[in-house]
Amino acid sequence: MLEKLTEKERQIVDSVGRGRTNHEVADELELSHKTVEWTLMNKDVFQHPFHIHVNPFQVVAVNARRVDQPVWWDTFALPPRDTTTGQPSTVQIRMRFRSDVTGKTVFHCHILPHEDNGMMSIFELVAGTR
Numbered sequence: 001m002l003e004k005l006t007e008k009e010r011q012i013v014d015s016v017g018r019g020r021t022n023h024e025v026a027d028e029l030e031l032s033h034k035t036v037e038w039t040l041m042n043k044d045v046f047q048h049p050f051h052i053h054v055n056p057f058q059v060v061a062v063n064a065r066r067v068d069q070p071v072w073w074d075t076f077a078l079p080p081r082d083t084t085t086g087q088p089s090t091v092q093i094r095m096r097f098r099s100d101v102t103g104k105t106v107f108h109c110h111i112l113p114h115e116d117n118g119m120m121s122i123f124e125l126v127a128g129t130r
């Protein structure tokens with residue numbers, strides 16, 4: 001089942017890159033048993049390679065253009081914003097959270113100085129109720 005991004009999921013994704021690792025929301029997200037699509041947004045003039053632990057993901061759209069035949073990614077470079085219009089880039093990813101894999105994990109920018117300066121967020125996979 002494919003589910004839309006919840007407000008809490010959106011807040012977590014949106015929190016990356018604010019200069020600190022986001023710890024406080026780690027235990028509020030229930031993702032096990034779900035296939036979700038997240039829209040990652042890059043407002044910066046630099047690209048940032050997005051990486052998430054545990055789950056590979058498919059890129060299904062880049063800047064609202066659907067990918068014809070999505071493949072599996074471990075890390076995907078978010079393009080920079082449009083330097084003419086200032087419009088942020090967007091990359092839509094799809095991933096499934098397995099019900100037998102639980103615990104805290106992270107997603108982060110794969111450029112080490114960016115990661116060390118806060119482009120990382122913790123989330124927790126918890127056993128689902130279905």
Ligand SMILES: [Cu+2]
Nearest residue numbers: 048109111114
């Ligand atoms: Cu980065």
